Amino acid sequence: MYELFIAMRHLTSRRRQTIFSVLAIGLAVMILMWSQAMMVGFTEELYAMTVDRMAHVTVEPEEDEDYIHLYRKLTEEIRSIDGVVGVSPVIAGQATFEHKDKNKNVVMQGISVEAHDLVLHITDDIIEGSFRDLDAIPNSVVVGDALAEKLDVEIDDTIDASFPEANPASLKVVGIYDSGTPQDATLAITSMSTAQDFLDVSDVVNSILIRVEDRERAQEVSDRIDALGYPASSWKETNPEIIQTLKLEGTSNNIILGLIILIASFGIVSTLFMVVMEKTREIGMLMAMGVSRRSIMMIFVLQSGILGLLGALLGVTLGAALATYMGSFTYEVGEEAMAGISTIPFVVRLQDAVTIVLFTFLLNLIGGLYPARRASKLDPVEAISSE
Amino acid sequence: MSEEKIIEIRDLTRIYGDGAPIRALDGVNLDIERGEFLAIIGPSGSGKSTLLHQIGILDTPTSGTILLNGVDITKMSDRERSRMRNEELGFIFQYHHLLPDFNALENVMMPLLISGVKPSRARKIAREMLEEVGLADREGHRPNQLSGGQNQRVAIARALANSPDIVIGDEPTGNLDSRASDNIYELLRRLNREHNQTFILVTHDEQMAKKTDRIIRLVDGRVVEDSG
Numbered sequence: 001m002y003e004l005f006i007a008m009r010h011l012t013s014r015r016r017q018t019i020f021s022v023l024a025i026g027l028a029v030m031i032l033m034w035s036q037a038m039m040v041g042f043t044e045e046l047y048a049m050t051v052d053r054m055a056h057v058t059v060e061p062e063e064d065e066d067y068i069h070l071y072r073k074l075t076e077e078i079r080s081i082d083g084v085v086g087v088s089p090v091i092a093g094q095a096t097f098e099h100k101d102k103n104k105n106v107v108m109q110g111i112s113v114e115a116h117d118l119v120l121h122i123t124d125d126i127i128e129g130s131f132r133d134l135d136a137i138p139n140s141v142v143v144g145d146a147l148a149e150k151l152d153v154e155i156d157d158t159i160d161a162s163f164p165e166a167n168p169a170s171l172k173v174v175g176i177y178d179s180g181t182p183q184d185a186t187l188a189i190t191s192m193s194t195a196q197d198f199l200d201v202s203d204v205v206n207s208i209l210i211r212v213e214d215r216e217r218a219q220e221v222s223d224r225i226d227a228l229g230y231p232a233s234s235w236k237e238t239n240p241e242i243i244q245t246l247k248l249e250g251t252s253n254n255i256i257l258g259l260i261i262l263i264a265s266f267g268i269v270s271t272l273f274m275v276v277m278e279k280t281r282e283i284g285m286l287m288a289m290g291v292s293r294r295s296i297m298m299i300f301v302l303q304s305g306i307l308g309l310l311g312a313l314l315g316v317t318l319g320a321a322l323a324t325y326m327g328s329f330t331y332e333v334g335e336e337a338m339a340g341i342s343t344i345p346f347v348v349r350l351q352d353a354v355t356i357v358l359f360t361f362l363l364n365l366i367g368g369l370y371p372a373r374r375a376s377k378l379d380p381v382e383a384i385s386s387e
Numbered sequence: 388m389s390e391e392k393i394i395e396i397r398d399l400t401r402i403y404g405d406g407a408p409i410r411a412l413d414g415v416n417l418d419i420e421r422g423e424f425l426a427i428i429g430p431s432g433s434g435k436s437t438l439l440h441q442i443g444i445l446d447t448p449t450s451g452t453i454l455l456n457g458v459d460i461t462k463m464s465d466r467e468r469s470r471m472r473n474e475e476l477g478f479i480f481q482y483h484h485l486l487p488d489f490n491a492l493e494n495v496m497m498p499l500l501i502s503g504v505k506p507s508r509a510r511k512i513a514r515e516m517l518e519e520v521g522l523a524d525r526e527g528h529r530p531n532q533l534s535g536g537q538n539q540r541v542a543i544a545r546a547l548a549n550s551p552d553i554v555i556g557d558e559p560t561g562n563l564d565s566r567a568s569d570n571i572y573e574l575l576r577r578l579n580r581e582h583n584q585t586f587i588l589v590t591h592d593e594q595m596a597k598k599t600d601r602i603i604r605l606v607d608g609r610v611v612e613d614s615g
Contacts, residue, residue, distance in 0.1 A: 002500035013488040282486055288445060289498045289545075290473020293465050380445040384480065 003295050006286070007302035010275065017275075021268050022311045028264035029315020029360055030322065032257040033353065037323035039253055040347040043246055047215065050242055051235050053179070055088075055119055055209035056218040059225055059232045067091075067204035068230070075115075077228065078210060081221055086118030086211035091192055093199040093206075097143075097171075098160040099151040106147060106188045108161070110195020110205075119211040122177065122189070129155045129175030134191045141194075142175035144184030161198060169198050261360055265367045268307050272300060272371040283375050284383025297369075297376040304368025305361060312360035316353045323348050393552060393585050394419040394442060399451035401437055401608075411437040412448070413608035421552070422583045424576065426596035429605035435589045436557060438605065442587060443476055443555050444468045456552065473502050477546030477584075479556035484542060485530040491517060491541045492526035498549045516544035520574060536567035540574065547578060554578075556588040560595060572598060 011018045059078070061068045068074060071089045079087045091110040096103055113131045117123050123131050127145060134140050141159060143151070153159060153173050162168040171190065178184060196203060210232075212221050218234035225232035236243055276283070283296060291299075327346030396417040403409045411434045419425065427435045440446040441453060444460050453460050455475060460468065472478075477498075485494045495516050499509035517523050520540040530538055539559060546554050559575070560568035572595055579586050588599065596602050604612035 002497070005500065009488045281484070285480075285484055285486060286497075287469070288443065288472060288478045288480075290469050290471075290476075290501050292469035295469075295501075381440045384445070384484070 003298040004302055007299050007306065010279070010299070011303055011306060014275070017271055018307065021271055021307045022314060024264045024267050025261070025308060025311025025360065025364070026314035026318065028260045029312050029356060030319040031260060031315075032356055033316050033319025033348075034323050034326075034346075035253065035257055036352045036356065037319070037327070037346040037348045039250060040349060040352065041327070041345040043250075044347055045345060046242070046246065050239070051215055053120065053181070054235055054239070056212045056215055057210040057222045057225065057232055057234050058238065059208040059210065059230050061206060062230060067201065067206050068208065069204050071205045071208060074228070074230065075208060078208065078225060081224055083212050083214060083217050084210055084221060085213050086115065086209075088112065088116040088119040088209045089192070089205040090116070090207050090209055091195045091199065091201070091205045093163070093166070093195065095161045095163045095166065095188070095198065097147075097151060097188065098162070099153050099157060102151050104147065104150050106143075106186050108141075108188050108190060108195055108198065110190050110192040110199075112192055116189075116209070119209045122179075125177040125179045126175055127178050129173070131175055131177075131189070133174035134189070134194075137172060137174055138191075139169055139171050139194055140174040140190065141171040142177060142189045143173060144187055145176050145178040146185035147188065148173070148176045150185065163198075165200065166198050167200050169194070258359075261363060264311070265308065265360075265363050268304055268364060269367045269371060272304055272368060273374070275303070276300065276371050276375045279375075280378060280383050280386045283378050284380050284386070287378075287380040288384060293376040296378075297372040300372035300375050301365055301368040304372070305365045308364025308367075309357070309361045311364075312357040315360070316357055320348045320353060391421045392418050393421045393456060395452075395454040396442075397452050397454075399438075399441060399453065400449050401434075401441065401446070402449045410608050412441070415451070415605075415608070415610055417603065417610065417613075419585060419587065421585055422579070423601060424579045424586045424599050425588070425601035425603060426599040427587065427589045427603045427605060428591070428593070428596050433605040434608040435605050437608075439555055439557055439587065439589045442553070443478060444472050470502075473498060474549055475552050477549065477551040477554040479539070479542050479546045479554065479559045481558045481561045485538055485545070487530050490527050490529050491522060491533065494530070494541055495545045495548050498545060502549055513544070513548060516548050517541070519547075519578070520544045534567075535563055536570065539563065539567075539571055543571070543574060543578070547582070547584070550582070551584065553585045553587065556586070556590075558590060559588060560590070560592060568592070568595065 059068070075087050075089055078084060088111060093108055095106055095108040097106050113134055117131070129142065131142055134142060143153065148154070151159065155173055155176065157173050159171045159173060160168065161171050171194070210221065212218050215235070219236055222232040222234040286296065323346035394417070396415055399412050399415040400410065401412040403411055415438060427438060429435045437446070441448055448461055455471065460471060463471065486497065489497070492510065492513050495513035496509040499512055500506065514523065514526065517526055520543055522537060522540050522544070525533060525537060530541070533541065560571050563571065575586060578584065590596055602612065602614050603610055
């Protein structure tokens with residue numbers, strides 16, 4: 001590999017040009033790496049704020065049915081599906097809540113606390129009282145903080161629940177939660193039997209909520225439940241706008257950053273053109289010594305590739321370091337600015353670093369082809385006698 | 388040995404340009420035998436460098452053939468021509484034709500590396516060559532740290548590194564004073580005797596030409612004198 005020997009010597013002989021070329025690529029790659037870490041962090045955060053707070057898969061009653069009657073059996077079947085980490089049958093219906101002279105229409109959801117917590121981590125949101133008391137105390141309820149405020153209730157207060165065709169009940173407030181979503185003003189959670197008694201139904205549910213280990217596999221699980229005869233939909237089907245948002249942001253981001261690297265690579269290509277001009281006579285000498293046109297081309301493509309690789313490695317290292325450093329702080333970006341995300345966690349992933357290095361390296365190899373080709377097309381006689 | 392033809396040139400013509408064509412070589416016929424030490428002379432523009440470039444496979448003729456060791460080099464691919472230049476030919480050009488980024492030893496190693504010789508072996512051969520031209524103590528110097536005569540000695544060592552059959556020199560003493568010039572001539576002559584390689588030198592220098600075994604004189608792209 002004398003081509004590599006010659007290429008390396010060309011690079012080390014004009015040290016300043018080499019350093020600046022590597023720095024130019026390095027800076028561009030650093031920005032790309034840093035921005036990628038931010039993008040991944042942003043995406044993760046957005047998922048944590050949205051998808052991870054909803055059921056990954058929702059099962060509904062069979063067609064023409066209002067309820068899932070044999071939900072216990074179905075729940076067991078779903079639980080045995082590989083990758084499912086939580087299954088929660090839910091009975092829900094409307095109710096009018098009254099306390100003192102205030103009233104509000106709400107959605108009453110009857111759940112099993114333990115099962116529901118595995119799907120939606122509800123117990124994390126409790127700010128007063130406890131979800132556990134729902135199972136221990138009959139006719140008890142947990143309400144959102146906004147709802148509690150509207151009805152002016154506190155722990156141990158009693159709410160009168162009623163609705164047409166429902167059995168009126170007096171529900172004792174045993175907990176107040178704050179999920180940070182609009183549901184806090186409309187959702188009241190009770191035990192399953194409390195809700196079933198209120199709604200005047202037998203032991204049935206009208207949906208089953210499921211959490212899977214890897215949210216990307218939700219569709220798979222949903223398809224398997226479909227096959228059991230119950231209509232199921234994954235979060236991707238119920239919330240296509242989340243995917244769309246991320247795709248759009250990701251694509252435009254990548255195009256802009258790709259262009260930055262392209263521009264830096266142009267710098268290397270133009271430097272290489274100058275080198276080819278400067279070294280015309282040497283190229284002629286090498287040809288006279290028996291270096292084929294192909295190998296001449298290789299010598300210059302290698303130079304471009306090496307500059308690209310060094311720049312990419314430098315840039316990825318700097319970008320990862322910067323992202324890690326900045327990730328150790330949290331930045332307030334404004335509550336409403338980005339879908340309710342208030343801080344940016346940077347996530348540095350090895351796969352991104354590898355992709356960026358390969359992309360930059362390849363781009364520079366391709367960019368180097370043009371000046372390298374120019375060098376290989378030189379006429380040896382003219383090249384040797386050039387000044 | 389001296390009966391063996393190493394170069395056979397037949398009706399070699401090289402025309403430059405399209406509009407007002409220049410016949411740089413005009414039907415040259417020439418046979419050169421192994422081990423010959425000859426000079427090509429002539430006024431500038433006579434075609435002597437063009438002829439040398441043809442023999443060196445750096446250029447292709449407009450018409451005619453060149454057989455090198457019996458092989459027609461005018462019909463070869465770039466890869467074959469490159470290999471031939473590397474293995475069969477050694478070039479000595481004027482001053483300033485070493486690779487400036489490489490030291491003397493590396494310059495001499497280069498043709499060996501190009502032909503695929505292992506670096507350790509290439510280094511050994513290159514050291515021997517540098518010793519032979521009297522520059523063993525200058526191997527780490529770059530061309531700009533050496534005098535004109537020393538540069539030319541390195542160039543000679545490099546031309547001979549791959550033990551080529553034919554060594555061609557384009558004004559090998561062109562930029563040197565007469566003493567350095569004599570030294571280079573003596574060196575070439577000695578190498579010619581010791582290795583029985585064919586030396587073809589293009590020169591302006593009549594004094595030097597007279598010391599060779601054979602003089603080819605070109606005028607207007609034709610051989611007008613062939614004495615030896």
